[in-house]
Amino acid sequence: MALSGVRVLELAGLAPSPLCGMILADFGAQVVRVDRSPRSAMNTDVQGRGKRSLALDLKQGPGAAALRRLCLRADVLVEPFRHGVMEKLGLGPKVLLQENPKLIYARLTGFGQSGRYAKSAGHDINYLALSGVLSKLGRKDENPYAPVNLLADFAGGGVMCAMGIIMALYERTKSGKGQVVDASMVEGAAYLSSFLWKSQNLGLWNRLRGENLLDSGAPFYETYKTLDGKFMAVGAIEPQFYEQLIKGLGLDLDKLPSQLSFSDWPEMKKMFAAIFSKKTQAKWCRIFDGTDACVTPVLSLDEVALHQHNKERGSFIKNDQEEISPRPSPLLSRTPATPSPRRDPFIGEHTDEILLEFGFTKEEIAKLHSEKVIEFNKPKANL
Numbered sequence: 001m002a003l004s005g006v007r008v009l010e011l012a013g014l015a016p017s018p019l020c021g022m023i024l025a026d027f028g029a030q031v032v033r034v035d036r037s038p039r040s041a042m043n044t045d046v047q048g049r050g051k052r053s054l055a056l057d058l059k060q061g062p063g064a065a066a067l068r069r070l071c072l073r074a075d076v077l078v079e080p081f082r083h084g085v086m087e088k089l090g091l092g093p094k095v096l097l098q099e100n101p102k103l104i105y106a107r108l109t110g111f112g113q114s115g116r117y118a119k120s121a122g123h124d125i126n127y128l129a130l131s132g133v134l135s136k137l138g139r140k141d142e143n144p145y146a147p148v149n150l151l152a153d154f155a156g157g158g159v160m161c162a163m164g165i166i167m168a169l170y171e172r173t174k175s176g177k178g179q180v181v182d183a184s185m186v187e188g189a190a191y192l193s194s195f196l197w198k199s200q201n202l203g204l205w206n207r208l209r210g211e212n213l214l215d216s217g218a219p220f221y222e223t224y225k226t227l228d229g230k231f232m233a234v235g236a237i238e239p240q241f242y243e244q245l246i247k248g249l250g251l252d253l254d255k256l257p258s259q260l261s262f263s264d265w266p267e268m269k270k271m272f273a274a275i276f277s278k279k280t281q282a283k284w285c286r287i288f289d290g291t292d293a294c295v296t297p298v299l300s301l302d303e304v305a306l307h308q309h310n311k312e313r314g315s316f317i318k319n320d321q322e323e324i325s326p327r328p329s330p331l332l333s334r335t336p337a338t339p340s341p342r343r344d345p346f347i348g349e350h351t352d353e354i355l356l357e358f359g360f361t362k363e364e365i366a367k368l369h370s371e372k373v374i375e376f377n378k379p380k381a382n383l
């Protein structure tokens with residue numbers, strides 16, 4: 001796999017850093033999640049695929065010292081705390097990079113490592129708000145609306161951070177040096193929205209929120225409810241595709257206002273909505289499948305793996321527990337990701353084997369255990 005041989009230490013975090021670690025693990029990196037004691041912490045990582053867990057108390061001197069030792073043999077450290085937490089533990093980048101100049105020290109935060117908010121708490125919605133993106137999301141005459149926590153946490157956070165790590169790993173093959181990756185979710189989300197910035201001169205966003213081409217203003221870029229309470233997604237932007245949409249809806253193009261007549265959009269939407277409500281989702285699929293009308297069913301998470309197209313590509317996978325999840329993306333032709341089929345690790349499940357692998361002796365491990373710096377948490381055998 002593309003990242004095999006890369007050793008990653010991921011300090012346990014809420015949502016973005018687990019995704020970052022899972023991407024690296026899916027593509028072959030050996031990812032160790034460093035957890036707090038199972039007695040003091042719940043496992044918040046639902047993206048633990050392919051990772052192993054080491055339970056280590058970083059607040060105790062020997063615990064912080066153990067992490068420093070682990071970092072000597074690691075390629076990447078991912079830390080998800082607000083600025084200053086790692087420094088307070090004596091584990092800041094100055095210390096760790098001095099000890100291992102090849103280390104890639106990735107800091108995945110909301111507000112970044114500097115600026116007045118660097119030490120403030122926050123979540124996806126706050127980062128999205130500060131990036132400017134949130135102001136663009138939402139329907140006409142409604143408050144801005146954050147689409148789950150996908151944009152800042154995952155796209156602008158977890159994925160951008162993984163990209164920064166991979167770029168730093170590539171650069172290290174030339175310089176032999178590590179570096180700090182300062183991944184701010186505000187900036188990640190803003191960067192992700194570059195199209196919004198760069199397309200402003202095209203007049204795409206001149207109107208109020210929810211009245212523009214791609215923000216639910218246009219009748220041909222919208223979702224519509226079907227007879228059976230499901231939905232269809234319509235994305236017929238270009239005139240030749242719009243023409244096919246109109247044909248599929250049973251309308252006559254010559255009798256309709258022009259596609260880009262903004263003032264007619266609200267009425268056109270009502271008309272499209274009334275038509276879509278007359279047939280079931282399956283019927284609409286039969287009408288539009290195989291055309292270029294850019295109309296697709298809105299599938300639930302229960303339905304996606306069963307959809308013929310997704311089945312043909314194997315876009316969803318099952319693990320040992322029969323849980324379905326998306327296959328890692330993108331697909332690399334020679335060295336595709338091979339996601340682990342095993343269940344996610346329990347906190348502390350692999351503590352001893354990881355420490356042994358990183359050069360700790362059995363005696364050192366026993367001492368750390370007796371001092372309650374580390375914890376073992378082997379699942380009981382299922383007899």
Ligand SMILES: C[C@H](CCC[C@@H](C)[C@H]1CC[C@H]2[C@@H]3[C@H](O)C[C@@H]4C[C@H](O)CC[C@]4(C)[C@H]3C[C@H](O)[C@]12C)C(=O)SCCNC(=O)CCNC(=O)[C@H](O)C(C)(C)COP(=O)(O)OP(=O)(O)OC[C@H]1O[C@@H](n2cnc3c(N)ncnc32)[C@H](O)[C@@H]1OP(=O)(O)O
Binds near residue numbers: 013016
């Ligand atoms: C909208 C999202 C968040 C959604 C998350 C939800 C999906 C999940 C949240 C709760 C989960 C549920 C829950 O856990 C219960 C169940 C558990 C079960 O296993 C699964 C089902 C659950 C229902 C579970 C389900 C879901 O997983 C949940 C509902 C986001 O936006 S996430 C993005 C948040 N922002 C960031 O990550 C940016 C950077 N980080 C921060 O800004 C802060 O970390 C943050 C997030 C504001 C939290 O602040 P906090 O004060 O708590 O932490 P920090 O200041 O960073 O400091 C960390 C302290 O911890 C110490 N520490 C760390 N590691 C160790 C260690 N190994 N040993 C000892 N100590 C450690 C560290 O030293 C710091 O201590 P100090 O405070 O003393 O400095």
